[in-house]
Amino acid sequence: MSKYGVMVMGPAGVGKSTFCASLITHLQLNRRSAFYVNLDPAAEHFEHQPDLDIKDLISLEDVMEELQLGPNGGLIYCFEFLMENLDFLSEALNSLTEEYLIIFDMPGQIELYTHIPVLPTLVKFLTQPGALDIRLCAAYLLEASFVVDRAKYFAGSLSAMSAMVMLEVPHLNILSKMDLVKDQMRRKDFKRFLVPDTTLLEDDPAEVARKKAGVAVDVHSVDPADKDALMSGASFRRLNTAVANLIESFSMVSYLKLDCTDEDSVQAILSYIDDCIQYHEAQEPKELPEEEMEEEE
Numbered sequence: 114m115s116k117y118g119v120m121v122m123g124p125a126g127v128g129k130s131t132f133c134a135s136l137i138t139h140l141q142l143n144r145r146s147a148f149y150v151n152l153d154p155a156a157e158h159f160e161h162q163p164d165l166d167i168k169d170l171i172s173l174e175d176v177m178e179e180l181q182l183g184p185n186g187g188l189i190y191c192f193e194f195l196m197e198n199l200d201f202l203s204e205a206l207n208s209l210t211e212e213y214l215i216i217f218d219m220p221g222q223i224e225l226y227t228h229i230p231v232l233p234t235l236v237k238f239l240t241q242p243g244a245l246d247i248r249l250c251a252a253y254l255l256e257a258s259f260v261v262d263r264a265k266y267f268a269g270s271l272s273a274m275s276a277m278v279m280l281e282v283p284h285l286n287i288l289s290k291m292d293l294v295k296d297q298m299r300r301k302d303f304k305r306f307l308v309p310d311t312t313l314l315e316d317d318p319a320e321v322a323r324k325k326a327g328v329a330v331d332v333h334s335v336d337p338a339d340k341d342a343l344m345s346g347a348s349f350r351r352l353n354t355a356v357a358n359l360i361e362s363f364s365m366v367s368y369l370k371l372d373c374t375d376e377d378s379v380q381a382i383l384s385y386i387d388d389c390i391q392y393h394e395a396q397e398p399k400e401l402p403e404e405e406m407e408e409e410e
Contacts (some may be wrong), residue, residue: 116206116247117390118215118239122276123254124269125221128289128373132254132382133218135373138385146213148206154191154218155184163218165205167191168197183186188222192231199238206245214392215247226253226276236280250283250389251276252382254369255352257288260298260306263317264349267356270309277365283389287382291372307368311357314350 119136121129133149142148151163155173171194176187195201206215219225225232237248253276255269270286277284282366288306305313311329360366369385387393 114211114246116209116211116213116215116245117392118217118247118249119386119390120217120219120236120249120251120280120282121254122219122226122251123289124223124256124272127221127254128371128393129221129254130156130159130218131373132252132287132289132371133216135379136141136216136383137161139353139376139379140214143160146210148209148215150202150206150215150217152195152217154188154220155220165202167195170195170201175183184222185222188220189224189229189231192225196210196231196234202239203245206247207344214386223272225270226279228275230279233279233281237280240282248390248392250285250386251280252285252287252386253277254287254289254371257291257294257306257370260288260294260303264316264353266306267309267353267360270360272358274366275361285382285385285389286366286368287371288368289371289373291370291378292374307370309357310361311354314353314357320344 121133123129130153137147137149148165149161149163149167151159151165154167154171154176156168171191173184173187173191176182176190177184180187180190182190209215236249240244240249253273255266255273259266259269273286294303369382370378371382
């Protein structure tokens with residue numbers, strides 16, 4: 114019997130835990146069962162207490178103290194330790210029925226989603242038939258305010274595409290914190306960012322302003338410590354154009370909008386998740402209570 118789950122991923126600070134909390138609240142209000150798994154060994158505060166917490170197995174604070182590792186190296190060590198103790202997950206998840214949506218709250222360590230093979234191994238363990246057999250989809254969050262900085266937006270889109278290629282599961286890309294930007298940009302203009310393409314760089318307001326002012330920066334003559342000057346140079350623009358062309362040529366990345374303060378927005382994202390994991394197709398028709406059946410007759 115298959116189980117169903119969503120892995121909530123993305124860089125630090127994009128609102129992953131906030132989305133998980135909103136999703137759990139929405140499920141509870143609609144009488145659906147949720148099982149909350151925290152896989153961030155550094156997380157401390159939760160709106161909904163996790164049903165399973167990786168810190169019961171290993172915590173980042175203990176690893177950093179005992180092994181003298183930094184936060185990045187310590188987090189990778191925590192996941193490698195988890196991979197050596199997968200019974201911690203299977204014992205907790207094995208008894209869950211198909212009625213549950215298992216929500217995995219992931220850390221914001223970008224290396225985990227790009228070039229370290231730990232997460233692909235974890236995904237294979239969770240989804241392999243005959244064991245847990247979880248129909249899993251990934252929800253990759255990117256903060257909506259990134260659209261203000263085109264270079265940051267395309268860098269985030271590249272990391273989203275990297276996660277899609279690495280994990281090989283149904284994947285949703287989501288622009289979170291829409292409530293913070295809805296007054297900064299017209300809805301018509303924002304729609305252009307739902308599917309990345311190179312024209313977003315061509316009409317970048319910052320670039321247009323530099324061209325009008327006739328400003329040209331020679332990257333070889335500026336102070337290497339002058340970050341603003343370097344990021345205005347021709348080399349940086351060529352890099353951004355190459356990244357944008359790569360994303361557009363693969364044509365894999367598109368975004369959904371999420372406002373966790375809006376119940377309808379959370380419901381819309383949940384409907385996409387359900388479609389990806391084919392949740393409703395496996396549900397048995399529910400019989401009406403005898404009282405309701407008698408009233409219909």
